[in-house]
Amino acid sequence: MPTIIMKRGKRRYISQIMVNGVKKSKLFPDTSKASKQAAMQWELETRKRLERESIATRCLSIIVWINEYLDEVKARYSQKTYEEKRKAFSRFIDHSGYSMETPVDEIKRDAVRAFLRHISTTISGHAANKARKNLGAAWRWGERNIEDWPHMPNLFLTSERFKVEKNVRYVPPETDFWKVYAICERQDQVMLLAFFHLGARRTELFNLKWSGVDFVREQVYLQTRKRDGGLEGDWIPMTKQLCRDLTAWLKERQKMAGLDQEHVFVCLSQTAFCDDYYGKPFQKRQHFMEKLCKKAGVRPFGFHSIRHMFASRLWRKNVSLGHIQQLLRHQSPRTTERYLKSLGLETVRKSLQMTFNPSGDDEFPPN
Template identity: 35%
Template sequence: MAYKNPNKNKDKFPWMGQRFIGKTKQRKCFTIKKEALLWESEQLLEPAEQKTLTVCLLDWATEYLRHAEQNFTGKTFCEKRIAFRQLFACPGINPKESASRLTALQVQKALQRQAASRSGNAANKDRKNLSAAWSWGVKFLRLPTENPFSKVEKFASERFERYVPTLDDFWKVFHSLEDDQDKLMLYCYLQTGARRDELFRLTWADVDFLRKRIRLSWRKNKVGEWRSQWLSVKDDLAEWLLRHKKGNSDLKAHVFVSYRSLAYQYRQHWLKKVCKEAGVKPFGFHGIRHLFASILAAQNVPLVEIQYMLRHTSLATTQRYIHRLKKENREVLAALPGLTASETKSTSKVHRQVLGV
């Protein structure tokens, strides 16, 4: 039964709750009596009962997705939710069944179904997300330590190199734009190498006109914590941002806003549309980020500096962002050994015979 707190902290916590778990007594301080009574009334399991507690697949998915929604970006959360939805749609997997009864063979069949109906890439992505969810369940829901998802081998998949626009194509799109804010946004991507949503959430508090720098914030890491970093920008970009602020007195907190004066969320079809209008091969915001890294590399900027500008934790990730800006390199070919003069004549004679000359 709850009672008045007799201890020194009674002014802050006037009520004390008390309950027993087996022969063990527990006490806890509360600000109001109702909270103490609710805490006392919670039905607790004996340690022996806790060991036999079973968690169904649906409960596991619900708890993990609640965690993911609070700690990951919206895109990552949706990706994980879809992975569970695809898993539970597979024949032979009952969401109400105990998670401890899920076998690697069931997982194998479920992911094989995804690989056949969608792609190997999709199956591998689901495998990664569900494996991470199971590891979380081992830690917090006492799931079996053997992870049935990690036992499944990765599926064969086709990897396509991301299309990176040429600088000429970027400028064609840039000059085709009529709206000044759109041109400024595109120029910001080229000058900062920002991720798409980093500029969408950019506020005027993140722009330091005195030191000519901007602060980009992101939440792309395992623990889902927000991180930010100040980046210096060129004089012309800082001046353009200042003109943009002065010329739009009705702007809200965000630097870039839609016609409804709201911050952008996706804008996924806009760039594809303007690329088509400019007559260039469509590219995305992330393609500009790769172009940014490739331009710096072509100018012999040290890799560690490019890593800092891209805000990567791994140098290996930065290396994947660097693409050749020229399709051919004749200087490299000149270093290869060639044919001798006599071999060249012989080869030319055969070539003429083939052509019937």
């Protein structure tokens, strides 16, 4: 209860409380009824806050779990991945009824299911499955890395996935690819060929450095953040055609001044919009493929569709699932199998030597 003291020659109310060894106090202006009521309200609110903080200190709270996991994600993965996982946590706090101070062991299965159903209803089943995957991965990480993690099932991954209609991913005909290739400038031709002959992701090629191109062994070093270990890389063999084109492109680049000399592909556009980016490695190249496809008169496809085309080509040549997994740089063969099914393809048949045509010769674009 508030008490009255004399402070600097004036009688005033003071409130003092202690919760689990934590002491707080506050002075109020005078001994009026309003000051007494304000002091009593302060004691009530402060006591509740300290009790919540005390619980969070003794038990692993959601906020501790979130902060530790997102710190790890930020250090290991791309900004896009970090934002995706941060958004999943934000939606969970907003719609689950739990606060940041809630202990992890107080999360209930019914609340998790209700949250996922809410996301499925208000956004989509796909968004609910993505939230389930991201929060389930965060739970697994907590089990492996946080001391005193509660001994209970992974409440997210043990919840059933939502059924969604999956569209078959578009794989452009190779004739369309070569039509786009034919109208490109020289650097873009080399880049598109690299996408096709390496099955590379966009960021892998945008971040490719000359130090990661081994012309002697005919291989390139592609790095990705799509794995649990964070930024990791693999040496991928080049076709002879790609090796020749990269060699020729390097010679052309050496004659150009004012460019980033470290990266293989850089912005060469000198339009007003690109002034700030000239000579620097690409970030996104938004609308680039859309404009090229329109100019070539083909159905629009993007950089990742070329990766689909690469996988489709390997499947048609009877390359083994293991080899396709290695070339696509998937951690698990299950990922590769799902990837192929999403292209409308069956699981590949027996392993044959990887080649771009039956004779084993390198393939060149049609005249």
